[in-house]
Structure formats: structure tokens, C-alpha cells
Amino acid sequence: MRRLSGVSAIVIACLALSGCGFGGKRQSAVAERPSRETTSSVRPMSPVPVADIGAADGEAAALQEALAWAGPVPEPQAFMPAERTAGMPIPSERPVAMLAPENPAIGAEPRGRSRIYSHRFRDAKPINFGKRSPRKLAVHGVDVSRWQGNIDWTKLRTQGANFAYIKATDGGDHLDPMFKKNWRRAKEAGLKRGAYHFFYWCRTAGEQADWFIRNVPREAGALPPVIDVEYNGESSCKRRLSPERVREKMQVFMDKLERHYGQRPIIYTAPDFYRDNLRGAFLSHPFWLRSVAAHPSKVYPGRKWVFWQYSGSGLSHGVDGRIDLNVFHGSEEDWHDWVSPRES
Incomplete structure (x- = not known):
């Protein structure tokens, strides 16, 4: 009995110290379990990946600049205006001020035509697209969010992220906590870059446009802004609006962005959302289409597109984990012609 009591005491003490090392690992493994979602825009709310976004000593000036990036933080509204869908919850996320310290430039954006790097990405779940493979197109790129954590943009670019x-x-x-850092670093590495907004159907289109405009700089050389419209099973907003109401809200948002940035926004969407809401609509708007199992011509018949997101399981040097892969619809010459008016 005396020996058993000693063992029991050791076990109890071990449990009190987080399971002697394995209890904490189990908890961490659960927290780090990858999402089953197939797009980097739609993830369940969880801690931000470990990233160097804290201010170090002696960086007060950089901190002040970072805090001023998004302006004052608005107070959450307890009740929705009439334009907002009645009774639906407001997203709980609060804006996150960026605290990334300034770092030496990776390299200035080149003057004139930027170099096009050939495709060197790998894919954890490769698809055979046959004769219309995205690999046959010249200009590849990526889309990223907080879920990619710290990115080595120079390495990513040389892998083919143009x-x-x-x-x-x-x-x-809600402001993506990695946006400001990614926005700055991508430019320093010489990539052409643009910003996208994930649309919530339980907020007014006007206030969403104002929030995007408040946080995304209007810069020469930036690609057109993007409105990301897709179904999100993780969202607190569960209502499915009518196609007419969906298109109405999108139009309000896009018109406001076009007036501010001087560029017509691009519409990003996925097959199910497109089928239910967008077939035959917005013929004068550029589209960015998600199609990871077949060529867009089969999934979105008759729809013209500028970008094709062909994989949600890309692998690349410079990024830990998976990344979405995209391609521009055209040749290198077409790409330069498309981006050149945006440089002025």
C-alpha cells in the first residue's frame, strides 16, 4: 500500500504538470489539425499561425505607423440598419492593428516589365487536366491569407509566383492580421499584388466597401480589387439570399470600389455559388474562377475569365503548408499588356 501510494502521488503530480509532456502535445495537435476547407478564404476561427508580427524594442515609430494603418477601430453595432438582413448575427472578429516591424527591403520592384518566373510549384493532390492544363499557361500566381503564416516572398516568387x-x-x-505585412513584403519581392475582400451576406454592402477602402491603399501598380463571393459553412451568417438580392449587394460593393480605385473589381467565386447566383450575370466584369477538378470551360460554360484557381493544395518553397495556385488567362505578352495600364 505504501508503494502504491507513492506511485499514485507521482501520477497525480505528473498530471498537474500537464501530463509530463504528452498532454500538452495532444492539445496542440488538436489545435493544429488542418481545416477540411478547400479554399484559404474559408477557415474555422482559430489562433493565428505563429508569425513575427510583434513590435520589438526601439521600434516605436514603426509601431505608430502600423497602428495608424486601419484608422480608429469602430464600435460593434448592436442592431443592424434596415439594409442589413434582420436578425442575423454580426461577425465577432474585431479589427487587428498590424504590429509588424519594418524590415530591410528584399528588393525594389523593377521598373518596366517585371521578369516572369516559370511554374515550379508542386501539388499535394495533382489533377490531370489533359490538353488544357494550367501548366501550359505562362503566368502563375498565388493567393494568401493569415493561414499561410510567415511567407518568404522572395523564394515564393522564384518558384513561379508572379x-x-x-x-x-x-x-x-475584420482585417486580416497578416495583410499589411504581406502587402509590403510581396511588393518588395517584386510581385504584382492585389487585395481581396471576403463578402458577408449579413452586413450591408456599403459598410463592407467602406471597410475595405479604409484598409487597402490606393496604389499605382496594384491589381484590381477582388470581391470573394462563396458559401461559407463556418460563418455565423446562415441565410441564403435570393440570386437577385445577392447580385444587388455585389453591385453596390463593386460600384463603390470602382469609383475609389479606378479599376473594375474582379469577382472570385466557386462552382456551387456561381451556379446558384451568377450564371449569365455581370458580363462586363472580370472573373476569377475556382475549378480544381476540370477546366473552367467545363465548369463555367460560356464564362470569360481572367484568373483560374486550379489548386487548393499547392506546395512551394517559401510557404509552410498548402497554398492556393492560380494562373492568368493569356500569354506573357497578354499579361504585360494587362498590367501596364495599372502602373500609372
Whole structure:
């Protein structure tokens, strides 16, 4: 009995110290379990990946600049205006001020035509697209958000990321905590980059546009802004609006961005959302289409597109984990012609 009591005491003490090392690992493994979602825009709310976004000693000036990036933080509204769908919850996320210290430039954006790097990405779940493979197109790129953590943009570019779309905002009050850092570093590495907004159907289109405009700089050389419209099973907003109401809200948002940035926004969407809401609509708008199992011509018949997101399981030097892969619809010459008007 005396020996058994000693063992029991040791076990109890071990449990009190987080299971002698394995209890904490189990908890960490559960927290780090990858999402089953197939797009980097749609993830369940969880801690931000470990990233160097804290301010170090002696960086007060950089901190002040970072805090001023998004302006004052609005107070959450307890009740929705009449334009907002009645009774639906407001996203709980609050804006996150960026605290990334300034770092030496990786390299200035080149003057004139930028170099096009050939495709060197790998894919954890490769698809055989046959004769219409995205590999036959010249200009590849990526889209990223907080879920990619710290990115080595120079390595990513040399792997074939000639452009990047960077997650900026959700709804009317959430700023991706890695946006400012990614926005700056992508430019320093010489990528053409643009920002995208994940649209919430339970917030007014006008306030979402205002939030995006408040947080995304209007810069020469930036790619057109993107409105990301897709179904999100993780969202607190569960209502499915009518196609007419969906298109109405999108139009309000896009018109406001076009007036501010001087560029017509690009519409990003996925097959199910497109089928239910967008077939035959917005014929004068450029589209960015998700199609990871077949060529867009089969999934979105008759729809013209500028970008094709052909994989959600890309692998590349410079990024830990998977990344979305995209391609521009055209040749190198077409790409230069498309981006050149945006440089002025």
C-alpha cells in the first residue's frame, strides 16, 4: 500500500504538470489539425499561425505607423440598419492593428516589365487536366491569407509566383492580421499584388466597401480589387439570399470600389455559388474562377475569365503548408499588356 501510494502521488503530480509532456502535445495537435476547407478564404476561427508580427524594442515609430494603418477601430453595432438582413448575427472578429516591424527591403520592384518566373510549384493532390492544363499557361500566381503564416516572398516568387492576391478584409469590421505585412513584403519581392475582400451576406454592402477602402491603399501598380463571393459553412451568417438580392449587394460593393480605385473589381467565386447566383450575370466584369477538378470551360460554360484557381493544395518553397495556385488567362505578352495600364 505504501508503494502504491507513492506511485499514485507521482501520477497525480505528473498530471498537474500537464501530463509530463504528452498532454500538452495532444492539445496542440488538436489545435493544429488542418481545416477540411478547400479554399484559404474559408477557415474555422482559430489562433493565428505563429508569425513575427510583434513590435520589438526601439521600434516605436514603426509601431505608430502600423497602428495608424486601419484608422480608429469602430464600435460593434448592436442592431443592424434596415439594409442589413434582420436578425442575423454580426461577425465577432474585431479589427487587428498590424504590429509588424519594418524590415530591410528584399528588393525594389523593377521598373518596366517585371521578369516572369516559370511554374515550379508542386501539388499535394495533382489533377490531370489533359490538353488544357494550367501548366501550359505562362503566368502563375498565388493567393494568401493569415493561414499561410510567415511567407518568404522572395523564394515564393522564384518558384513561379508572379502575382499574389492577398486577403485584406472580411465583412465590415475584420482585417486580416497578416495583410499589411504581406502587402509590403510581396511588393518588395517584386510581385504584382492585389487585395481581396471576403463578402458577408449579413452586413450591408456599403459598410463592407467602406471597410475595405479604409484598409487597402490606393496604389499605382496594384491589381484590381477582388470581391470573394462563396458559401461559407463556418460563418455565423446562415441565410441564403435570393440570386437577385445577392447580385444587388455585389453591385453596390463593386460600384463603390470602382469609383475609389479606378479599376473594375474582379469577382472570385466557386462552382456551387456561381451556379446558384451568377450564371449569365455581370458580363462586363472580370472573373476569377475556382475549378480544381476540370477546366473552367467545363465548369463555367460560356464564362470569360481572367484568373483560374486550379489548386487548393499547392506546395512551394517559401510557404509552410498548402497554398492556393492560380494562373492568368493569356500569354506573357497578354499579361504585360494587362498590367501596364495599372502602373500609372
